[in-house]
Amino acid sequence: ERRAALASATGPGATSDGHKVPLLANIGGPADVADAVEAGAEGVGLFRTEFLFLDSGGKAPSEKKQVEAYRQVLEAFPEGRVVVRVLDAGADKPLDFLTPAEEPNPALGVRGLRTLLGHPEVLRTQLRALARAAEGLPVYLEVMAPMVADRADARAFADACRDAGLRAKFGVMVEVPSAALRARSVLQEVEFLSLGTNDLAQYTFAADRQVGALARYQDPWQPALLDLVAMAAEAAGAEGKSCGVCGEAASDPLLACVLVGLGVTSLSMGAKAIPYVRAELSRRTMAQCERAASAARASDGGEQARAAAQSVLSGE
Numbered sequence: 001e002r003r004a005a006l007a008s009a010t011g012p013g014a015t016s017d018g019h020k021v022p023l024l025a026n027i028g029g030p031a032d033v034a035d036a037v038e039a040g041a042e043g044v045g046l047f048r049t050e051f052l053f054l055d056s057g058g059k060a061p062s063e064k065k066q067v068e069a070y071r072q073v074l075e076a077f078p079e080g081r082v083v084v085r086v087l088d089a090g091a092d093k094p095l096d097f098l099t100p101a102e103e104p105n106p107a108l109g110v111r112g113l114r115t116l117l118g119h120p121e122v123l124r125t126q127l128r129a130l131a132r133a134a135e136g137l138p139v140y141l142e143v144m145a146p147m148v149a150d151r152a153d154a155r156a157f158a159d160a161c162r163d164a165g166l167r168a169k170f171g172v173m174v175e176v177p178s179a180a181l182r183a184r185s186v187l188q189e190v191e192f193l194s195l196g197t198n199d200l201a202q203y204t205f206a207a208d209r210q211v212g213a214l215a216r217y218q219d220p221w222q223p224a225l226l227d228l229v230a231m232a233a234e235a236a237g238a239e240g241k242s243c244g245v246c247g248e249a250a251s252d253p254l255l256a257c258v259l260v261g262l263g264v265t266s267l268s269m270g271a272k273a274i275p276y277v278r279a280e281l282s283r284r285t286m287a288q289c290e291r292a293a294s295a296a297r298a299s300d301g302g303e304q305a306r307a308a309a310q311s312v313l314s315g316e
């Protein structure tokens with residue numbers, strides 16, 4: 001049955017009643033583009049640019065090298081969307097030349113946008129490289145910052161984009177609970193949100209995502225996490241802006257339906273998951289997704305939330 005469903009769902013992501021949900025790919029660089037295209041990704045929802053920096057011999061890659069890498073990705077999705085995340089260094093992705101050596105709590109330290117605001121030349125070079133890479137291409141470039149906590153962070157990022165002459169949509173990741181709680185305020189500065197559910201779970205449960213003993217808190221079905229997703233998605237809806245998910249949560253087909261039911265407008269995931277999510281979504285109406293989302297949020301734990309969503313969807 002699963003194979004038949006996989007074969008029957010092709011093309012853009014949508015619910016069975018025609019509600020469009022773009023299915024995008026998470027990539028780490030040009031080498032991942034072929035798999036994304038093969039899976040039928042409608043674009044890139046998360047380009048993790050830190051890999052370019054990790055492989056760059058202890059310093060930031062030159063502007064020229066960055067332009068080449070970004071251009072290869074942008075060219076692969078003519079007319080499609082490409083969401084590039086600026087460098088997310090620190091915590092689980094330390095970079096010797098940027099990350100403070102001794103922090104008592106690296107996950108709560110100088111990482112993501114915080115690192116870039118302390119090294120404005122690195123951010124500026126990256127934004128300029130993105131502007132140059134997009135020149136003359138029909139692609140729809142979106143650029144977002146990781147680890148944004150509040151409106152002041154969002155403002156600082158949008159200012160840096162404008163100063164670098166970048167013509168693109170600017171957005172922020174929602175991966176710190178404060179940004180979800182005050183999403184409407186953050187949205188006064190930027191045009192879209194993208195939920196990073198991996199870090200959002202880490203910070204919601206105060207449980208380091210790298211500590212195996214705490215893995216249960218990293219379960220993206222946790223109702224507390226779903227509440228924060230709903231808050232961000234509702235704020236974006238009220239502002240007429242988009243709110244995607246680019247964390248691991250989006251790659252679980254059942255959870256993907258729940259996220260759509262919570263108001264999420266696009267889903268980005270590893271390429272391999274796209275056909276499964278597309279197939280599952282194509283079997284559900286928007287109203288079913290909404291009922292599954294309510295049942296999941298009314299639960300008392302991750303496992304219960306999954307079971308509740310499953311039971312709503314299999315009972316219909």
Ligand code: PEP
Nearest residue numbers: 175196197198199246247
């Ligand atoms: C996330 O935190 O959910 C996310 C998508 O970013 P990363 O996993 O790269 O931290």
Ligand code: MG
Nearest residue numbers: 175196198199
């Ligand atoms: Mg993250």
